[in-house]
Amino acid sequence: MPDAPAWIVLARDVSDSVIVGGQRRTALAAVLDAETGMVVNVSPGTSIEGVLRRALKSALTTPMPPLARAVPRQLVVPAELLQPTRTAAGRLSRLTDAAVIEGANMDDAEEIMDNLVGHLEGRAQPDDLPAADDYRVLYRELRAYVEAAPWKRWTDSDWFTAHLDLDGDHIELDCIVLGNAGVQHGFNAVPDAGQLLTASTSGAGDTLSHLDGALLVHLDPWREMPGRFADKARRYGWPSTHRLVPSLTSVHGGQPADLSRTEVRLLALVVRGVLSQDARRLVAADKPSVTGKLTFADATVGRFDVTRP
8 A cells, every 4th residue: 555645734814815705704725745746635714724624624535636535644734733733633533643743844835825826816827836946036136126226216217128048048028117106116027118008008907918928026015915925925034124025926818827937037037137237327338238147046047138228
């Protein structure tokens, strides 16, 4: 017989992201196979305790294909779920012998949970999910961006042109820094600057239809940030003292989507490039472009050539 698996168990209150008619509160639990990262079960409900019990029971009886029914030897959970999971498991006879332990370095599992929530929000999901290491690099670059406050020096009429090389592909993006007018802080990278110009004159409900391939960063105060973006920022060390927090969106088929691994890396690379240009803003204009590179955790090297406005 195969060895008993270990399961990762996660649960969140997602009320500010997923609205269910007639419910004031929405919670979501997910059970993941620790070895493969595959989803064993996902269960929604109105309370953390309820969804944990339902997700564990369903994982035992009707796991998602191609996983076979199994009784886990171990349940791995974040610290805040230790007691609720022990309580839920204690009510299921087949889990009485399963050890419930606190997990370490669970960021990759939390990313899977983020994408499940994004799916329920109606955001398209990528085939190549980003790893936690990719997000660590991106959030480091975004933190440098916020701390440099380039919107003090550039307006949304100032376009940067970026030539990027990543994983053997050459990508060109036009980028703007947002926030000079004090209305919406952020950063936009699009395949063609004309897309944003067209989007700005379209109807409010039609904006994304003109932004296919765009990578959008909104920076908003903590109190205005949807929970899953705020939680993600905290996971990657975003300082609570920073007033502005990032939310991330890509656009595909005119619809909002969660970023793919390639898009996370491209966004980190182009933010680094624009910041390099911002740091050179007082250099003589006879060298309008700046080149550089960014190395990712798996030793992949991305290269940029960014021209100032």
